[in-house]
Amino acid sequence: MLLTRTSQVRGELKTKMRSLTASFFGFRTSNSNNMIRQNRDLAEFLKDGAVFAFKDWESKSGIYKTELLQLGINVMWFANRHDEGVVHHKYFDPMPIEVIALGLQLLNVVSTNGYKV
Template identity: 65%
Template sequence: MKKSSDGSRQRTKAGDFDEISKEILVTATSIFRCLIVTQAPFPDGVAVEMRLAKEAWRDACEIKGANVKITPPLVKILLRHTSHVRGELKMKMRSLTSSFFGFQSGSLRDVIGHNRDLVESLKNGSAFAFKDWTSKTGLYKSELLQDGINIMWFANRNNEGVVYPKYFDPIPVEVVALVLTGIECCIDEWLQGLKENIKFTSATYASVYRGHFELLQRFHERTAPYKLLERLHDSLLHRARSHAGVEALTLLPAVSRIGDRAFDDAIHEYQLEEEEEEEEGCRG
């Protein structure tokens, strides 16, 4: 906040700074958004956000070839984007999630019952994280997960995932966990059978994010010999870059809470795929 000429207090904005600072701020904002989603989507305290804001400013200064000191007002502007970027993801995922799973609008009893049952089914064992949420097969291969990454960071050649590849190559586990959390928030909006607005706040969804993040880590540990998580990251990035219309990178073969059985099933699915490929090679 700052005092105006009439003594009133106003929020500091980008236009209050000199031209060089404004140019750096624009770049630093994009970098800060990348750092937040790839390192700390739900930061554990302001100190984490401050560190990332200063890192974003240093990187922006290097890109612009300038050496401008970051000030408290500039830090405050950057820190606003922590919640902004989460809110943007939530808004973009809302309609995708609704249509993908088949939620229905309307106040008829059957419609409300359908939506409630669907929420319960999708939330049971995080079924929404599977490619086939009814049979719970294809863990972390959901097309909705890919769609979320595409529309948020790889919509076109000018999106952050393309402009700042070092933050998204490969797709970090933090991003995967964040998108899964965003999907779950959108599902929760149908909990009562009628869609309502649920804010994607740290108070409500930080623990949900940590749950998805920890399960992804366990998935990595249980499937480490097959490198399934690495294959997932590479596949997500390859398809995202293709969606953005940029040259594809080298692609490896694609590969409540989720239980250990799902991890074992993922290994089994992978082994079957390998056997089928070998059989096809022999027939060829």
């Protein structure tokens, strides 16, 4: 079901993850050089050692357990009772590794490339 419309799913999830990532990590939209520098520094920090994928950034513990990944999955497939994750729950229990991998890949893209870095 998910793999039949991969391009559409990827684009929709990327849009949703970009919005979530901005508020989750604290990226700010601005043309100021100082803010652009802060966004760049934050993106570099998140990219270094894939910190963005950890539950605890400082201790680098809880790999792939970042709350942001769960938020993205919830917004994409479980936002209301008509979404795919609710209607077709058997395909999401357990959560397909492909869904987790897609979420992490897009999280990497939007957390390191989406904010004038």
